[in-house]
Amino acid sequence: MTNNNFSPLADHNEESDESLVRLTLESQANFAYLIRRYKDKLFYYIKRISGFPEEEIEDILQDVFLKVYKNLNSFNDDSKFSSWIYGIAHNETISAYRKKRSRPQKTDLEVDDDGVEKISSGFDLEKEISDKMTGEEIVATLQEMEDKYREIIVLKFFEGLDYKEISDVIKKPMGTVASLMNRAKKEFKKKFDQNKL
Amino acid sequence: MENKNDLPADLEKEVIEKIAVEKIKPIARWKVILKNWLIWFLGGVSILFGSLAFSSILYFFQPGEVEIWGHSGANWKEFLLFSLPHFWLIFLILFLLVAWYYFRHTQKGYRYSLFVILAISVLASVLLGSLLYGAGMARLMDDFLGKQAPFYGEIINPRARFWLNPDNGRLGGLVINKKSDEEFVIYNRDLGEWQIETTKFLGAFVHEGYTIITVGEKISKNRFRAEQIFLPPLGGEFFRRGQHSVPIMNDDFMMPMIFINK
Numbered sequence: 459m460t461n462n463n464f465s466p467l468a469d470h471n472e473e474s475d476e477s478l479v480r481l482t483l484e485s486q487a488n489f490a491y492l493i494r495r496y497k498d499k500l501f502y503y504i505k506r507i508s509g510f511p512e513e514e515i516e517d518i519l520q521d522v523f524l525k526v527y528k529n530l531n532s533f534n535d536d537s538k539f540s541s542w543i544y545g546i547a548h549n550e551t552i553s554a555y556r557k558k559r560s561r562p563q564k565t566d567l568e569v570d571d572d573g574v575e576k577i578s579s580g581f582d583l584e585k586e587i588s589d590k591m592t593g594e595e596i597v598a599t600l601q602e603m604e605d606k607y608r609e610i611i612v613l614k615f616f617e618g619l620d621y622k623e624i625s626d627v628i629k630k631p632m633g634t635v636a637s638l639m640n641r642a643k644k645e646f647k648k649k650f651d652q653n654k655l
Numbered sequence: 656m657e658n659k660n661d662l663p664a665d666l667e668k669e670v671i672e673k674i675a676v677e678k679i680k681p682i683a684r685w686k687v688i689l690k691n692w693l694i695w696f697l698g699g700v701s702i703l704f705g706s707l708a709f710s711s712i713l714y715f716f717q718p719g720e721v722e723i724w725g726h727s728g729a730n731w732k733e734f735l736l737f738s739l740p741h742f743w744l745i746f747l748i749l750f751l752l753v754a755w756y757y758f759r760h761t762q763k764g765y766r767y768s769l770f771v772i773l774a775i776s777v778l779a780s781v782l783l784g785s786l787l788y789g790a791g792m793a794r795l796m797d798d799f800l801g802k803q804a805p806f807y808g809e810i811i812n813p814r815a816r817f818w819l820n821p822d823n824g825r826l827g828g829l830v831i832n833k834k835s836d837e838e839f840v841i842y843n844r845d846l847g848e849w850q851i852e853t854t855k856f857l858g859a860f861v862h863e864g865y866t867i868i869t870v871g872e873k874i875s876k877n878r879f880r881a882e883q884i885f886l887p888p889l890g891g892e893f894f895r896r897g898q899h900s901v902p903i904m905n906d907d908f909m910m911p912m913i914f915i916n917k
Contacts, residue, residue: 486671486675487671489671490667490668493667497667516666524674527670527674527679527681528679528680528682529681529682530681531681531682534762536762536763625765629765631767632766633768634768
């Protein structure tokens with residue numbers, strides 16, 4: 459493994475994403491900072507929406523970063539870099555589904571107490587329901603949902619993106635994102651109630 | 656809500672190394688800009704084509720044409736089949752969809768719904784189309800297509816074909832020989848030469864080089880009695896096919912001219 463271009467750099471950890479993009483265009487070695495900043499987030503994001511095994515996620519992730527590098531000049535400040543890179547990860551994951559011609563049945567989700575709180579307040583669930591809700595039940599309900607609904611919930615409640623950022627990731631208008639979210643909430647409540655019965 | 660999985664180790668090293676080994680370079684900024692401009696340009700061209708279609712639709716419904724059609728004796732089926740600018744409507748819809756496709760693929764195009772993009776495209780086509788119509792573009796285009804486009808009478812302007820039916824009392828063509836105010840000869844490529852009889856009053860307004868359409872009655876083979884004569888704004892060049900050496904006489908200031916023998 460040669461390491462010519464991965465020499466120690468000036469410390470750019472405090473730089474903004476946009477600055478790192480500019481620095482990477484000056485020297486490709488600086489790309490390492492962007493990878494380091496996003497590899498974990500994107501790894502879990504792909505894991506949550508795809509359910510692919512880790513080796514495959516790493517392959518997808520590598521493709522994501524190569525694509526990001528090739529398209530660095532396409533990024534502009536109209537949207538956040540995080541939305542842009544999530545959008546590429548979203549597309550690469552969908553391409554991976556197409557290549558495999560199948561999707562895993564279960565995605566890899568974990569919901570802790572904080573997650574239960576976020577989802578119950580975000581979904582406007584009645585108190586008696588949210589009090590009894592457990593992380594496992596939420597995960598079981600999410601697993602039963604359509605991919606498009608599950609993904610939007612992952613982006614909102616797991617990745618913490620707002621509607622504009624989600625719009626930039628899934629490349630749909632904000633109105634569509636809002637309506638998808640409403641339908642996702644309704645479907646979640648319906649499936650959650652069915653599971654409870 | 657993070658999982659406790661092993662993270663991909665040394666991913667940055669692998670990626671940087673692959674970039675170096677495969678000599679991967681970011682796509683040049685000028686190529687990105689060119690691509691974006693090209694998409695906008697193609698979207699703009701689509702709007703321009705849509706506008707041309709809209710100007711032709713306006714041309715179909717200009718007062719002279721509407722009035723002529725009112726005297727054609729067409730029933731509602733013929734009205735639907737021949738009178739409406741189906742070709743231009745389809746052309747307009749097609750290019751609105753093409754414009755939507757390109758605008759959707761601009762960098763921020765996804766932020767706007769199909770409805771918003773189509774509404775803006777329609778509005779742009781209507782405004783630009785009206786300007787083009789006012790500037791005489793629709794007539795230029797009709798003349799150009801009427802002169803040489805295949806299927807002009809069948810598809811682009813079915814009204815032209817509608818007037819080539821002497822058995823049903825409709826005949827159009829170019830006046831090639833005026834013998835008197837009561838008798839003249841018209842020609843069209845599909846039906847050849849026809850002797851036209853009419854009244855002195857009507858015939859007085861007809862001159863060689865006019866493209867006319869008439870409503871009347873077939874008297875015998877290639878003889879027709881004209882009871883009404885019109886100068887059609889549309890399809891002038893179509894009726895002159897095969898006789899382009901005869902200078903066209905229909906001018907803007909004469910149209911719409913409608914002569915009715917009551």
